[in-house]
Amino acid sequence: MDNNLKEIEKEFFEVLYAKEFFPYLRFKDIGALVYFARKIQWEFPKFSVESCFEELCKLHVYGCL
Numbered sequence: 001m002d003n004n005l006k007e008i009e010k011e012f013f014e015v016l017y018a019k020e021f022f023p024y025l026r027f028k029d030i031g032a033l034v035y036f037a038r039k040i041q042w043e044f045p046k047f048s049v050e051s052c053f054e055e056l057c058k059l060h061v062y063g064c065l
Contacts, residue, residue, distance in 0.1 A: 030060045 001020045008015060027033040034056070037044040049056065 030056055033059070 001018060005015055005018055025036075027036065034049060037047045041047070
């Protein structure tokens with residue numbers, strides 16, 4: 001949020017209120033996690049199934065979702 005606020009203020013906007021929110025997320029399957037990681041690219045830079053395949057398999061096998 002801090003970086004975004006700086007960019008906004010550079011453009012002469014005044015931010016009256018800013019707050020971050022960190023929701024609790026729970027995924028029921030690997031497909032949902034992969035979908036989320038692909039859509040929220042700023043949270044998972046350079047994510048790909050190929051690069052994270054081993055970790056995804058561990059999550060699936062051990063039921064850590």
